[in-house]
Amino acid sequence: MARNKFPVHTTLSSEAIKILERYEKELGAKNRVLEKALMSLDSTKFKSKIDINNIDKAIKRIGTGVFGLDEMLEGGIPKGFSVIVTGPPGTGKTTLGMQFIMEGVKADEKCLFFSFEERIPQLIQHFMRFGWDLGSHIDDGYLEIFGMSMLTFEDIGEIIETYKPQRIVFDSLNVFTDPQEFRRSVSWRSLHKLLKKMNITTLLVTEKEFGIRTRVYDTYDFVGDGIIFLDKIQVNEVEPTLTPVMAVQKMRATKVDTTPQPFRFTDKGIAKYRTVNLMANKLQERMNAAHSPLSEEPRDQ
CATH class of the missing domain: 1.10.287 (Helix Hairpins)
Structure with missing residues (x-):
């Protein structure tokens, strides 16, 4: 034998x-x-x-392209992080994702944008509103856009391994996968492992059915290294106009102020106001007076 x-x-x-x-x-x-x-x-x-x-002890930070936001993040998002960008509809989440991508291509970084709810012509029109020249970046090989994507996690993984991007935006996960199955999905865990292995900085856009005053966290929030919440709220009883606000609710390896900061939409995208202290304090006071009881907050994993 x-x-x-x-x-x-x-x-x-x-x-x-x-x-x-x-x-x-x-x-x-x-x-x-x-x-x-x-x-x-x-x-x-x-x-x-x-x-x-x-192990490199210095944390490399990636600029978001959003004026003022990088200041809130000690210079930017730590490289290789997966960050949840969330909030109710119409609060600027897709715009923030596009600015993040354009900041990358301007630095000659290869970028991918996956949209699961908008067609490519609609996405390009959205980009062009802010004067962003997509065509040249696509021709130069620094940008690829997938609209109304019917790709699976496995398909996306193959694209990422082939293209080797430095930045990715997924918009939005609610359309792509059920939140109850998302965290336990073997396919997602494999894709997430690939993102970490390749040290890709990723924005994961999600939708909330509630505003920033309701301090409740969903399944998506718990898988992110950070959470950026966008919303529109009323600043005072006299002025009925809603003010756009952003809050960094979590960012690992970063000292953050979670106070909501007002921002504005410009012809170049979105930007945080320079003078925010007084307004931000008022926003926080209104939130403290109106929020529902705290639920479990996302833990570091």
């Missing part, structure tokens, strides 16, 4: 197999000897995976 040449372990590197062959030749195929060698090799391999000295 033929003897299995490697009776204990069959997934070793070529270097490890050479060592085992030497053990087998000199000492015979004794399991105790082989196991001891394997334990030694596995220990060395494990240590090399967590070599703290080779």
Whole structure:
């Protein structure tokens, strides 16, 4: 009866197999000897995976392209983070995502924009409103847009591996996947692992049925490294006009002020007001007086 040449372990590197062959030749195929060698090799391999000295301790931050927001984030979103951009409809989430993408292509970074609810012509018209020249960036190979995408998680993964982008926007996840199945989805976990492995900075746009005053978090919020909430609220009882606001509710590895900050829509996209202290305090006071009881807040994972 033929003897299995490697009776204990069959997934070793070529270097490890050479060592085992030497053990087998000199000492015979004794399991105790082989196991001891394997334990030694596995220990060395494990240590090399967590070599703290080779980890870059400086946090590289990625500019969002939104005037004032980077100041709220110590210079930008930490590279490789997946950030939830959320809020009710019509609050500027898609615009923020587009500015994030355009900031990337201006720096010669390859970017992908996946929309699951708008056609490409509609998306291009939205971009062009702010004077953003998509055609040249697409021709130069720095931008790809997928509108009304019917792609699966697996399809998206293949595109990402082929294109190798630095930035991605998904707009919006509510259309693409059911929130109750999203977090437990094996396909999503595989895609999320790929995003982390390739160190891609990602914005995940989601829809809320409630405003910023209602401090309730959904399934999507818990998978993000950060949460940016956009909304429109009334500043005072006299002025009925709703004021656009943004709040960084969470951002790992970043000291953030979660106070809502007013912003405005301009011909170049959206921008946070320079003088915000007084207005922001008023907004926070109104929220404190009106919000519903706190639910569980998203935890760091």
